[in-house]
Amino acid sequence: MLSLHQLRCFLTTYEHRSITAAAEELGYAQPSVSEQIRGLEKTLGVTLFRRVGRGVVPTTVADSLRPHAEATIAAAEDARRAVASVAALETGTIRFGMFGTARLYAGAGLVADVLARHPGVRVELIGQNSTDVQEDLRRGRLEAAMIAVPTVSSEGMQVTPVARDELVYISADPERLQSPVTAQRLAEASLVMPETTWRADDSTRTVLRQMLHETGRNPQTRIEVEDVETAVELVGMGLADSVIPHGAAVQLIPRLAPEAGWVSLRPKQFDTLAIVHRAGATLSPAARLMIELATARIQAIAEPVRPR
Amino acid sequence: MLSLHQLRCFLTTYEHRSITAAAEELGYAQPSVSEQIRGLEKTLGVTLFRRVGRGVVPTTVADSLRPHAEATIAAAEDARRAVASVAALETGTIRFGMFGTARLYAGAGLVADVLARHPGVRVELIGQNSTDVQEDLRRGRLEAAMIAVPTVSSEGMQVTPVARDELVYISADPERLQSPVTAQRLAEASLVMPETTWRADDSTRTVLRQMLHETGRNPQTRIEVEDVETAVELVGMGLADSVIPHGAAVQLIPRLAPEAGWVSLRPKQFDTLAIVHRAGATLSPAARLMIELATARIQAIAEPVRPR
DNA sequence: TACTGCTCTAGGCTGGGCCTATGCTTTCCC
DNA sequence: GGGAAAGCATAGGCCCAGCCTAGAGCAGTA
Structure with missing residues (x-):
């Protein structure tokens, strides 16, 4: 079986025209190098050196092998x-997972932070949707991610909360923003909600479901759209109200729905932004870096949660 | 220590996304491949696969390593x-050694024979002079050679005669070609001899020295030149006579000295054309080929010697 | 002829590499 | 939801590769 070690011994011997000298340079005893070369000659089925009195002389086969051996090494x-x-x-x-409001708040800034520190790397911020991110984590395709989770607990996953983000009721009708929105009012509202495709797993919806469930009501949505931006625009047009994370409201309403505003729910509800990775995993330096930078970015925007 | 085996195991595992599948393809048991990959990860100081439930998942480091591993393999x-x-x-x-009349008789034809059979090879016909060829053989730079030797015996060399070549007296004076030339007449002749620089080792001269020595005379040369062609030309101009191998006379006299002719010595003297290589050496296929072809060429021209 | 320098051989030790058997975890499927 | 299947890791044992030292053999040299 051809080995790099054989090729190294061969090259050094070829250059020195001497097994003893090669052994000295390589830090081995002479018979060891001799044995490697004998082994190489055997696996290749050729004679590489003629043993002649003092020293060894490469054959033409050795001449032919040399450049290839060098290329291999x-x-x-x-x-x-x-x-x-x-x-x-x-x-x-x-590669780092990031989905939903976390990416909305910190995505571009996080990439900028990484590239500033490590200009040569490629960055992949993975996260078409929440389910995929969880699946990628579970399947090992992603080492770690920052996502919004309804509750801090997940099968075989280690979830480290870094910030929480209040869910606020947004509307273009100032009337409805006068006081915090209760579960009852929420149940009666005409809502537009994003993340249609993944509604079963969406963090915000899960929180709302729980809130309404406790008062015995079912969530009602009048309009379903895919992304938060569209939902906010619809709210701005007065076609419906919505519930979105506070950070998203701050960023999107001035830009997409200047007429709208927001108000808390009662009781207040929160999304938890957390770092998630497989339980018991040893994180790579790259993942630790991403976690550190992402946490810093998020905590600058959303309300930090200091885990004890 | 990085090894090709580790890289092979890595690549197969990478492609199959599975250690078990890789082991099967490579013909090993699963723990063996597992161990190789662990070893590779250790020598490189990185994690190449995340072990996750069913199967393994390559890290981005593995993605980076893959093309290099493929290139190395x-x-x-x-x-x-x-x-x-x-x-x-x-x-x-x-590479083959060939000097003197042997090359004169068979050099070009031998190269042609080799290239006809093996069109892709380079051929080196080594032999600036007789001493160098012997030295190259002794030092191992040459594996085998065909040269003219005065006697069939040499220190640590195996000498296999393949043909003998009569030494003839050549002259432009028909008078001197009437009868075989004795040692006495030779001692009195005005001679031009080639191979000046190597006169001590030249085969023809050695034979002549012995012949004259037996009659108590010393060899005399009037002109010394380097190559046989010049000597023959000088003979053709009638400036001196010479002693050269019969084959050389046949080839050169019609071309370089049409007026000259040749006659035997008395007693007849011979150069022996022999294959020479280090005693006890195992000859490579290439060397055996050259010996075979060179012998065939030479025996077509000079008088074959069948060794018992 | 004795000495030096280089290679090979011999013999012994250690660890790498391979195996089988088994345990643990995840996944699949009824 | 529980058992079967699949896949990786670990454990333990065997064997040879790889390394060493010591010394023989041989060529070149003073």
């Missing part, structure tokens, strides 16, 4: 360097 | 193929 060295470079976060790809 | 495979190709005489260099 160099390729192996390249591989090692490439990995080292990736490990040092100089090159390679950093 | 490919380079090693190239090396193996290159050597195989050389061993099959499809490519590479065939």
